[in-house]
Amino acid sequence: MRLPRLLLLALLLLLAPPALAQLAPAPAAEAGEAKAEVPKALASPRATMQTFLTEAVAAADGGGTAHLDAAAACLDLSAIPAPARLDSGRELAIKLKEVLDRIRLVDYATIPANPEGPPYVFDRDADTGVSIVIARAPSGEWRFTTETVAGIDDLFRSLEARAKVAGVAGSPANLSPSLWLRSKMPDALKKVGFLMEHWQWLTLALLVIFGVLFARLVRFLLMGPVSRRLDQRELGVPRELVARTLSPLGLIVMAIFWVTGLSWVGLSPDLHSFFVVIVKFLAAFALVRFAFRIVDIMSHVLATRAAKTEGRFDDLLVPLFRKSVKVVIFAVGVVFIADVVGISASSLLAGLGLGGLAIALAAQDTVKNFFGSLTVILDRPFEVGDAVIIGGSTEGVVExxxxxxxxxxxxxxxLITLPNATFISAQVDNLGARNWRRLKATIGVTYDTPPDKLRAFTEGLRELIRNHPLTKKEGYAVYFNGLGASSLDILFITHFETKSFDAAAKGQHDLLLSVVTLASRLGVEFAFPTRTVVLQKGGAAPPTQTYAPADAARVDADHRLGREEALRILGKAPVTTAGAPDASD
Structure with a gap:
């Protein structure tokens, strides 16, 4: 009773939070709800411009990326995809500082300080048509507009050749690897081709090539130490499996190399976001594959150790462990990959919750199969390697x-694949669980076989059973028990004490050969379906053969004859008893 109560309590704990969340009243909205306070650094066009230039100069003077991030916070980056927002924001802040330094010296006194005023236009470039505008957002903060942010690259290329105005301080361009690399390129490679400049395509191609080579180098360097470490522990993991495990690890290293190297390419925010998402997806996918390969190594080690044990129950658990862990890794991997590519995990889980009924209906067979797996584990109706008959029709060996x-x-x-739900209700005949195997036969001899030969033959059959190395020495039966249509029937039942089918088949082979040999030596003929037709032409009927009743001495002599012949067939010297009547009497 305690376990059902615990399960009920756990179910209530799982269902309580959603239920309470639905029953709880929504907080009443207060009239005139207070708005979030606007930071002073972004309170007006003048404050935003001053904050931007101050932080950019501080970053150029060695202040680090913290100041550069503060300068990027003055830009409205809402139109840039989230995966590229951090890196692209820093790059755009550096380029905007370079653009402002080439337009004119900023006079803060000429910039409005009114937090409620109209957007402030710092400059409009005649060649590109791009305006540098600081506007107030709905939240009250003043930032460089999304249109300005989108045109920074065009402004930078247009004004790059112009000299900086006198009096400007600090240049954070040295913080951008792509700007440094671009400055070393000839003008022919700075022309815009398909989507980006020529030097960027060249750099991107080199980045891919070096990433692949670096991944192969890492796999090569790790192969030897990892294999030697596994060999020292005597785990018996083949090198092919180690190589397959290191393959996704190399892909992870390659993805890290690519993400790090993207800062040298200087892609536009959209392209940067596109490549970052692809590389992160590859890294997440490789991480899931790496986890799969680790499970394969663990399963191989467990299977090797399970093969050395006498029981076979652990042989059954190893594949179930491997597949169950991989299912868990796959489920976690889907959520992880969705989060990496920008899909909210909470939204994904919420979507699964809305489709829970459909999933439950579709997965009912999976649930049945899962409980069927539990039935196999807990009840253990068979083990790997057992010969079984399932439902009276499917027969074979469990793999x-x-x-x-x-x-x-x-x-x-x-190879037959049976859903595990079958084992909940199906009859399972485990032939592999037998401790012995039964042999039952009816031996038919001809009707002209005299009683003394029948007695000698049946006793000889018993002696064969008693002296066979695999037969049980009790529970056997050899009796003359029937008058068939064309034979005298002898019931022959014995059991072979072995679980092996091959050993039992060989034992039956040897025993039946001895039966045939015994019949030949005693002059007993095996019957087959025949019909005798007697033609009589008048007179008396032909005489029939009659047999006198046998006394105890005769019966004992017949038995002794059968035993001796059986022992001779088995290559054993018969034991003679002094004073016993001879079989020829």
């Missing part, structure tokens, strides 16, 4: 038990 299904290799060498 693998998985999270959803079980694979059975038939005696025709075909």
């Amino acid at each position: 693998e038990v998985g999270f959803r299904s079980t694979r059975i290799r038939t005696y025709e060498n075909s």
Whole structure:
């Protein structure tokens, strides 16, 4: 009773937060709700311009990326995709500082300080048509507008050749690897081609090539130490599996190299975001694959150790462990990859919650299979390697038990996959769990076999059973028990004490050969379906053969004869008893 109560309590704890959230009243909106206070650094066009230039100069003087981020905060970056917002914001802040230094010396006194005034236009470039404007956002903060941010690259290329005005302080251009690299390029490579400048395409191609080479170098350097470490622990992991495990690790290293190298290319925000998302997706995908390969190594080590144990239950658990852990890794990986590419994990889970009913209906077979797996684990109706008959129709050897299904290799060498839900209700006949195997046969001899030969033959059969190395020495039965249509029937039942099919088949082979040999030596003929037709032409009927009742001595002599012949067939010297009547009497 305690376990159901704990399960009920856990279910209530899971359902309580959503239910309370729905029942809780929404907080009443206060009249005249206070707005968030606007930072002084962004309170007016003058404050924004002053903050931007001050922070940019501080960054150029060695203040680090913190000042550069503060300068980028003066730009409205809402139109830039989130994955590229940080790097692109820094790059655009550096370029905007270079543009302002080439237009004119900023006089703060000429810039409005009114926090409620109209947008402030610092300059309008005649060649590009781009205006540098500081406007007030709905939140009350003043920033360089999204239109200005979108035109910074065009302004920078247009004004790059113009000298800086006298009196400007600090240049953060040395903080941008792409601007430094661009300054070293000839003018022919600075022309804009498809989507970006020629030197950027060249740099991007080199970045891809060096990333691939660097990933291969890392895999090569790690292959030896990792293999030696595994060999020292005597885990028996093959080098091919180690190589497959290091392959996604190399892809992760390559992705890190590419992300780091993108700062040298100086891509536009949209292209930068595009490439960052692709590279992060590859890295996340490689991380999931790497986790899969680690599980493969663990499963290989566990399977190797399980093969050395006598029991086979652990052989059944290893594949189930491998598949179950991979399912968990896949589920976590989907959420992780969605978060990396910019899909909110909470939105994804909420969407799954809305489709929970549909998923539950679609996954009911999966749930049944899962409980079928639990049935196999807890009840243990069979183990890997057992010969089984499922539902009276499917017969073969169990090869693998998985999270959803079980694979059975038939005696025709075909592979049958059964859903684990089958084992909840199906009859499972585990032939591999037998401690012994039964042999039952009816031996028919001809009707002209005299009783003394029948007694000798049946006793000889018993002696064969008693002296066979694999047969049980109790529970066997050899009796003359039937008058068939064309034979005298002898019931022959024995058991072979072995779980191996091959050993039992060989034992039956040897025993039946001995039966045939015994019949030949005793002059007993095996019957087959026949019909005797007697033609009589008048007179008396032909005489029939009659047999006198046998006394105890005769019966004992017949038995002794059968035993001796059986022992001779088995290559054992018969033991004679003094005073016993001879079989020829």
